[in-house]
Amino acid sequence: MEPQSPWFLLILFILGLCTGVEGEKPSACQCSRLDPKNRKNCGFPGISGEECFASGCCFDTQVPGVPWCFTPLPKQESEGCVMEVKARVNCGYPAISPETCKSRGCCFDDQIPEVPWCFYPLPVNECHY
Template sequence: GLPEKASYMAVIRNNTYPIHSHIEGPHTQCEVKPDERVECGYPGITPDVCTGRGCCFSSAIVGVKWCFRPKVSSVCEVLPSLREDCGFPGITISQCNSRGCCFDSRTSNVIWCFKPDSKDFKYL
């Protein structure tokens, strides 16, 4: 589905800060258990900077990594040399997923948004 954004306010030491939660939907690559998240940012990274790096952002749970790498489903385990482009330079995870494509930013200088492995994937 399309991403939903929820905004909350946090009060820390009498200062108010906006907290954004980037929710990508029930079956997306950003649905990663908090204890399985792999860091993709730094303390204080903004949602825009995080997603601009090709990573997921969720500040819904305090005390866990908020900027983290997306998970890769089996149909998205395609060798970088075999990836068929499905996006454009600078495409976000949300934009890529909305096209029905896979997003994997773990390797630099390769296609990050690509078509799923067709032998294991069925379009509904």
């Protein structure tokens, strides 16, 4: 038997990483802090909660007229930092460093321009499925 090519092994490795992330159940904060009107469909008609969570999505049937299986908010370093951008309350100043921001007990995320990058965390005990 011949050894596999490095490219084939690399592709298998990458696919394995994607599969592991895809099946990770999102946290309660990633699901409950998303405004229902901002939900993006992540399932198919008739999907069960178990199937939805198994695909790494959120499931909530309590709000009619919006997707029940939906894409979660992005995972953050701390659960208190998981929130929609509009919920951010400024905790810093222009050009604050991530280290200075975190030393204040705040969250830092510089991925979106023109919003607070250093912002106060939210209480985690308010998150629920």
